[in-house]
Amino acid sequence: MSKMTIEELRSELPMAQEVAYFQTGTYGPTLDSALVAVRETMEREAHHGPATPAERQVHVEKEVAARRDLAHMLNVKDDELGITTQYLRQRSSEGLKLLRMN
Secondary structure, eight states: OOOOOHHHHHHHOGGGGTSOOOOTTTSOOOOHHHHHHHHHHHHHHHHHOTTSHHHHHHHHHHHHHHHHHHHHHHTSOGGGOOOOSOGGGOOHHHHHHHHHHO
């Protein structure tokens, strides 16, 4: 995983060519690369189904790669990350309960 330059980041946010936008952490625009990844996933799932063994393997591989890349970026080991699988339903208070239990 290589480091992204500020110019590369700006190119991922086309609207940044027109305006200065500083709220990207909360309600920001979606990066072009994220749109491509979502589109590819949705098209693959539409044609092959989201829960087939092959598609589930794709998800597992992507999760492993994301964990590895995030760990590298944070300079920690893969198994030191606490990533929940509840997605948007997982509220902060529930996440804190999980931390206290471990």
